[in-house]
Amino acid sequence: MAATPPRATRRPGPLQLLRGYVIRHVQTMTGALGRLWQQPLANLMTVAVIGIALALPTGLHLLVENGRAMSGNWSSTVxxxxxxxxxxxxxxxxxxxxxxxxxxxxxxxxxxxxxxxxxxxxxxxxxxxxxxxxxxxxxxxxxxxxxxxxxxxxxxxxxxxxxxxxxxxxxxxxxDTDWVRRFNAILDLIRRTVGLSAFLLALGVVLIVGNTIRLDIENRRSEIEVTKLVGGSDAFVRRPFLYSGFWYGFGGGLLALALTFISLLMLRGPAARLAGHYGSGYTLSGLGWSGTATLLAVSALLGWAGSWIATTRHLRQIEP
Amino acid sequence: MIRFQNIYKRYPNGREALCDLSLHITPGEMVFLTGHSGAGKSTLLKLIALIERPTRGQMIVRGQNVTRIGRRRVPHYRRQIGIVFQDHKLLFDRSIYDNIALPLVIAGLPEREIGKRVRAALDQVGLLGREKRSPIELSSGEQQRIGIARAVVSKPPILIADEPTGNLDPELSLEIMNLFKRFNAVGVTVIIASHDLGLIERLGNRVIRLSGGRLAAATGPDGRDAA
Known part of the structure; x- marks a missing residue:
């Protein structure tokens, strides 16, 4: 059992550095997900809140889009x-x-x-x-x-x-275009409302994630202190929290997607009957690929943003 | 290796922890800091680790004036210093392996290299084979050895320890001190704050005694006065 002398480590090349960087990020990313799994109930609650908050504007958006498509459909019967x-x-x-x-x-x-x-x-x-x-x-x-x-x-x-x-x-x-115009005016109003509520709910998501991450930071205070003591940079300490925020947002986005999908299935029948009364074969359309991708990207980004704000505010205060 | 020039440290509450302290610790040296509680031992170690900053004076570590280096450069600076705490500061929600691996993960070493080094460090502190366990299952002396393994795993040139034997019985204390001696023997500069005077004398290293934040006395390895 012999102690080893200090020795200068070999400097790795840029490609190795990049590889190490990517590996570390993937590790932190999966590590953050694993940590969230350790407390499934509490974290699922957070994800549920985010999911519902995001499902609301998503659903309203779909309503407006379908309404617009429908009104176009109807005026052809005029x-x-x-x-x-x-x-x-x-x-x-x-x-x-x-x-x-x-x-x-x-x-x-x-x-x-x-x-x-x-x-x-x-x-x-x-x-x-x-x-x-x-x-x-x-x-x-x-x-x-x-x-x-x-x-x-x-x-x-x-x-x-x-x-x-x-x-x-x-x-x-x-x-008889009056009713089409009125209908479009109503849709316009709803669209504005959707935009406004989407903004407020997005803000809510940022705050929810921010608060969750803040509590997480409090709970892991000793870990943060020790990490800083053994030479962990601010970025290193921050990374797992950013990824936690990312996962909260992404999970919420997935849930919102599921909720919208289920609502759509439930509404498809009645909507088809309504369209039938107007002599139209219109069926409700969903988010589509680009809509799905946008929803997931935006939700993940919101989670990231909330975490970013929380870590910016609170990590500095924890010094050994 | 480490040079303090007229260092003053005054805490925000007005307490003066260090007062006009100058000292020099040479590369590869093993030094003990002693003195009563509040004499400034811990403060001195905190300054070396840049956990605290001096109010006045200059601090040169490994040829670099670190008195006022920027906040962002502190993490990198700390990676050349292994720190051992009286209360170990181990993370009980992680395995022994993960605790020791932390400095290497921070340094961005590849997984295989980390595994090798962690096992080597565990071997050095005599706890090989326990890496999957939780530190909470270990005795206080073993926990302290895990703390030491974490401090040395990245092979830092400087090792500082604040009362590493504070909670241990004399036999375990001697074991821990011998562990530090072994690291010193391979070239690591070791600075240990301790008030276990009997133990320190037996080891025969330079002893720096602080009193009221000032240098009270310094004894050389052979008992002669030296500063």
Whole structure:
């Protein structure tokens, strides 16, 4: 049992240094995860809080995105009705109908002659007898126009209606875009709310992780002291806490993902039924790959940030 | 190796721990610091480890003036000093192996090299084969030897110990001191604060006696006065 003399260690090359650096980071990363596993219940609670906080804005975001997609879907079912002047001759009606059918923003034109319109109205309104008492047909010939693909958003519909009003023989042009606009305005409001709540909840996540890491630092005080005494740099002492924060955030992101996925599954049926009522085959869409990646990256980053703040504030105070 | 020039240390509470202290410890020397409680032994060791900074004076360690080196350079400086504490400062939630490996992990050594060195250090303190156990299972004397193994595992040129035998019976104390002597024999500069005068005299090294933060007396290895 002989003591060894102090000796200068060989200087490793840059490649070895890099390799050692990467290995140490991976070790710290997995070590931090292992340490979190040692207290699964307490840490899962933290992850659950983060997950729920992140699931809320994620879910609302999906709601808005789906709402937007849906409203686009619905406006394609909107027709534009052109009521022609009463004095328009039948030949002229055919001419206008043929002319409009050539417009690029028009998919199809259906002519509803005044007589047919009256019959339909009598059937649908229940005013059959009153209408029979009328001497002349008060209804004009009508052209029902279905907008072409790509011209179904509210703005295009308004533009189409404006153009139709200039057509010789057109009396009243009716397009029901108001509800689309209102719906879009509501979505806009919700989107703002989502943004605001996402910001506040992200802040909350940072604070939750920061506080958890602060307690962790308190609990590992002696370890930090000893590490500093044997030459551990600030970065070395800090690294495991940063990775803990990373894992908290990442775990929360995974949970948020799971929660959104489950909610989506639960809502898919009712949403399809609702779309069915509007004659649309729309189905709810999820986050997709980029959305998933963004959620996980943002959540991990938030955890890292919370830990960064906590370690910056508290590690300095612990000196041997 | 270590040179103190007119060092003063005053704590924030106003207590003057060291007062105009000058001394020189040569490379490869083994030195004992003695004196009553509050004489400044611990403060002196804390200054060497840069746990505390001197209020005034110059401190030169291994040819480098470390009196005012920046906070960020302290960790690197400390890696050349092995520190042994009276209360061991072991981490009980880790295995003996992990405790001893800590300085090597910090230095960024590869895993295989760490394993070799940890076992060598355990061998040197006579506790080989216990690396997987927890330090809490060990006796106080064994815990202190683990503390020493951790201090020497990175082969630092300087070893400082603050009352390393404070809690041990005379037989164990002698064992620990002999361990330090062995490290000194291979060239490590060793500085030990202790008030176990009987034990120190038996070992026959230079003794620096502090009193009220000043140099009271220094005895050479052969008993002659020396400063």
């Amino acid at each position: 027709d534009v009705s052109v009521y022609l002047r009463k004095d328009t001759l039948p030949e002229r009606v055919v001419a206008i109908s043929e002319e409009l059918a050539d417009w690029p923003e028009v998919a199809s034109v259906r002519t509803v002659p005044a007589e047919q319109a009256l019959v339909e109205f009598a059937e649908l309104s229940g005013f059959g007898e009153a209408i029979e008492a009328l001497e002349n047909n008060p209804l004009p010939d009508t052209l029902v126009i279905t907008p072409g693909e790509g011209y179904t958003d509210a703005e295009s519909l308004v533009a189409l209606a404006d153009a139709l009003r200039l057509v010789d023989g057109a009396d009243i042009v009716q397009v």
